[in-house]
Amino acid sequence: MGNLFVESFQKLGTTELMLLLLNVIMAIAMSLVVFLAYRITYRGVAFSKKFMISLGMMCIVTTIIMNVISNNVALSLGLVGALSIIRFRTAVKDVRDATYIFWCIGIGICCGVSMYAQAAIGTAAIFLFLIVWGQTRSDGKFLLVVKSNAEAQGNVEAAVKGYFNKHAHMRARNSRHDQVDFIYELGHRDVIKAQDRHSISIAETLLKLEGVLSVDLVQQNDDISR
Incomplete structure (x- = not known):
């Protein structure tokens, strides 16, 4: 050997x-x-x-x-x-x-x-x-998730469109019994501009509506490792 x-x-x-x-x-x-x-x-x-x-x-x-x-x-x-x-x-x-x-x-x-x-x-x-x-970042996206009663869905849609000046894109709307879930896709710049214009967050705006149960604004990433 x-x-x-x-x-x-x-x-x-x-x-x-x-x-x-x-x-x-x-x-x-x-x-x-x-x-x-x-x-x-x-x-x-x-x-x-x-x-x-x-x-x-x-x-x-x-x-x-x-x-x-x-x-x-x-x-x-x-x-x-x-x-x-x-x-x-x-x-x-x-x-x-x-x-x-x-x-x-x-x-x-x-x-x-x-x-x-x-x-x-x-x-x-x-x-x-x-x-x-490798270090450049995109504009970024946000997901707006709104839960409301069925009677309030019209007011929710109108409030979101008015707040973001029709720049909010609805990606999903799920209805079950008397509850409706909305998912909107928003650009990062659109969120910043809307907050500066209204001086109040979208969550506070929607929670003032009768029938709105919860509002979540989640940052959307391109992958799960970030």
């Missing part, structure tokens, strides 16, 4: 060993850029250090695999066949997490075949793109 281990190093050669180490070092260096970009642009609630470590491991593993199969067609075909039977069922909570995974795979592929310039240029371009656009 020990002889096989020594022979494998002897077959590898000093030049190939140094090239492998250089490839791994470059992959680690560029994975640090990925870490930095992920840390700066992440806006979720629960920051996962395990995911960051997994990204670095992915860069190194992909680099080693590419270094092994780069000059061996048989190994490359065998690897494709082996990976085709693997199924990853881990749910990705954020769409951008999947892009970071592909980013690390790309770094590993480039570093594994010693294409450092391509890896560096691509990493720099993605990093700058994330810094510029």
